[in-house]
Amino acid sequence: MSSQLEREPAPELVESSSSALDKGKGKSTAASHQESTESTPLLASRSYVLPGDGDGDDDIESTSQSNPALVSTLTSVFLITLSISILLVLLLLSLAFSYAAQASRISNDDILSDSLVFHGPDAIDVLNISQHGDVWLRIDGRVGLDAGAIIDVKPGDDDSLWLGAWKAIGRWGIRNLDTVSLSLSSINITSQHDPEVFLASIAVPPFQIPLTANPPDDVSWLTPISVPVHIYPSRNITTWLEFVRDSWHSGYAVARATISHADVRGGSWEWRTWRSVLTVSRSNLTFGLRVKVPALPNLPAPGDDLPLPSVADLVHLTHFSLTSGVHNLTIDASATIVNPLPASVSFTAPHFPFVIWIPAPSNDTTLVPLASVTSAPFSLTHPNITFSLNGSVLPISHSATPALSSLISDYLSGVDHPIAITTPSEFFHGYIAHTTFSAPHPRPEVLHNVTIESMKVHPSGTTIIASGIVHARLALPEGMDITISPSRVLPDALIFDGPLPLQLDPAYTFPPLPLPITNPDNDDAPPPAPPLPNPLPTGAFARVRPSAWLAALTAPTAPRRDWGERGNTTLRISARFADVPLEVLPGREREFRSFVGKVIWGAGDGAVAGVQGVVAVSVRVEGLPVDPRDGDGVGGAMVLTGLPFQGSVRVGKK
Missing domain, CATH: 2.60.40 (Immunoglobulin-like)
Known part of the structure; x- marks a missing residue:
């Protein structure tokens, strides 16, 4: 054991004889063989050594030799990815150009008539009409653009594999594009027959149109839309009247619409996204308008070669x-x-x-x-x-x-x-x-209960003259609540042998004539005598018409509702006439002699005669404004002519 300890070099000697990198390696190796104790630090040393069979120099050499292989691999992956991306971009561009070429072959008329579908209007709200005639509308309807028809990507039964894939990608692109925004210049409406005849100019703000790749046959695919419209109509009313007459005659309103410039952008016009890359511009768009003229109640149908209703x-x-x-x-x-x-x-x-x-x-x-x-x-x-x-x-x-x-x-x-x-x-x-x-129908009975009191006829030379007092009620019709003061009257009546028949053929009506007067209150000349009715009524034998105005006495009276007097102005009128010539009607001499015989030789106080005719009345109307240059301001006078009446009279012997 002692010999082994002597052969192991001391840590201090190893650390002093090694390089900086070897120092770190030795310490890490020594530390890795030490057992963990309670005093061992939680964080390991920041120095690491790559594993290897030899010493530190051998490890550094092997690492440097492996770097070129990694770089080569990463480079290959990058180049392959770039190539695939370029191919995909070229494919997409090729498809885009093919779709664009397909769309470019579609004419403006085909787009407007076949691809762009508008259903309605469901509602038109007139927002304002200016004193200059400009009109602001809000039009609600349903709109859609059949984009699949424009670029021809609708599926077909005989499509090949490649064509089917090409169309599927086009439909996918339409669904992702979703909407386009349309900005139009002013729409000028002109006559179909003469483009120089201007009818109106229409301005609309930019609006969005939803796209559909393969719409169904019904209108369920259309999207509701509400667009404000500003219309500047032509100030030439004659042009509009001619256009309306032609439309009524043909049954269709036919015109031509021209748009000088139209811009289409993908997505919303306000927000720019990837869809905004799609931008299409069209110029000089011209298309026809044809709208059926609706039938009007109680009038002939348009197109029946009948004139335009007045x-x-x-x-x-x-x-x-x-x-x-x-x-x-x-x-x-x-x-x-x-x-x-x-x-x-x-x-x-x-x-x-x-x-x-x-x-x-x-x-x-x-x-x-x-x-x-x-x-x-x-x-x-x-x-x-x-x-x-x-x-x-x-x-x-x-x-x-x-x-x-x-x-x-x-x-x-x-x-x-x-x-x-x-x-x-x-x-x-x-x-x-x-x-x-429009006058009231039936004709109002203004003068009624007309009688001639104490009427007498007697010869004066070769002429028969008459005298008496005319009594009548003047009742203005309902709605004419005006205060009038009649001052003069001028009756013009036919005399019938006996009471008036229930049915007169024809009704005796003098047509009203123009009255060339300047001041009715001071003009003594009576209105000109209207012609006799032709043919003369059966039973009429004479005409009584004073040669001058008769002074009238009037007094207000309460209206008699049971007599059919519906207005609030009712007057009693009396006028005396004397020595008025009795004009025998042409061809009625025998009837005249028969009536005179009844008066002279008949029993009682004379004979009864029917009276029918018209009367002229000179009245002053309260509140009628008079031109200050011609009068005192209000209370103008006028002459009413042709007021019909009928009644009866008893003619005495004297």
Whole structure:
């Protein structure tokens, strides 16, 4: 044992004779042979020696010899990986170029007509209409792009293995791309027949379109979309009217849409991702529009070679009232208009101003402003839209009074009167809508219970003259709550032998004539006599018409509802006439002699005669504004003509 200890070198001697690397090796080796005790450090020494059969120099030599093999292996792996990546990139680029080449062969018309599918609109909400005529809409619908048809990657029954794989990769790419964003320049709508005829320009913001590789035959693959649209219509109303007439005649609204530039980008337009690498631009896109004109209720079907309905055919007055105010006449009315739009269109119209014009009696082409009205906001309903109007009568000059007189006379006589409608909106600037002011039907009975009291006829030279007192009730129809003061009347009546027959053939109605007057209260000239009806009614033998106005005495009275008086303005009118010539009607001399014989030779107080005709009334209307240049401001006077009446009279012997 002692000899063994002598042969082992002491640790101190080994440490002093070794290099720095050997020192570490010796210490580690010695430490590795020591048994662990409670005083052994938990952390081992930081010096390590590679295992080997020899000493430290042999280990370093073997390590340096193994490094070239590791480097060679890593280099080979890198080069192989790089080659495979390059091949994959080239393959993907080749596929991408093949898909792009396939898509480039598709024409714009094929994309718009076959690949891009829009179903709807499901809803159209009119957001605003400016005073310049611009329209803001929000259109809801369903949209989708059949991208599989564009690059021709839909599976086919006769596809080869390579073609099937090529299409499968294309469908996989479409599914991963998912959506594209579309940015369009303004869409210009022009006439199909003449591209120079501009109709409207449409602006839409960028929006997304979902892609589908192999859509089904139904519309279940489409995605809901809501897009705001700004429309700038043409200010040329004549152009629009011609377009509407042509569309009605053919049954289809046909136009041409042009897009100067369109950009397509993969993914969202706001966020750039790998999908944004796909960018496609198209220029000068042109495609046709063809929309069927819907049938309108109670009107001929479009395309039946029938003329376009007029405004009078579409708009119907359902209520009208005229009320006397302190300084004006207020108007309240309601009307209906046929709604040609589908139920998917929602719209709340704002206040819209109108001006009502009436033709001058002396010249139908000259229009006189009558009233300023404004429509209340309304929503679209089907089949008709009901809206209300309110406003007031404009100041009337004395030269325009005959036009207003003619309008009211027609209304009270149950005759529709022509009017014109304009609006100060710039969109409709210069457009005049001609329609009619609907009179109540049946015709209101304004003058009734007409009698002639103490009527006597006697000869005066070669002429038969008559005298008496006319009594009548004047009841304005419901809705005309105006205060009037009749000052003069001018009856024009036919006299019948005996009471009026139940059926008159034809009804005796004098047509109202233009009244060239300037101031009805001071003008003593009566309105011109209208012509006799042709043919003359059966039983009529004479005509009574004073040559001058008759002064009228009036007094208000309560309306008789049981007599059919529905309005709130009712007056009793009396007028005395004396020595009025009795004009024997042409060819009715025998009937005249027979009636005179009954008066002279008949028993009692004379003979009963029927009376039917019309009357002209000069009235002052409270609140009717008068042009300050022609009067005192309010309370204008007018003449109402052609007011029909019928009654009876007992003619005495003296």
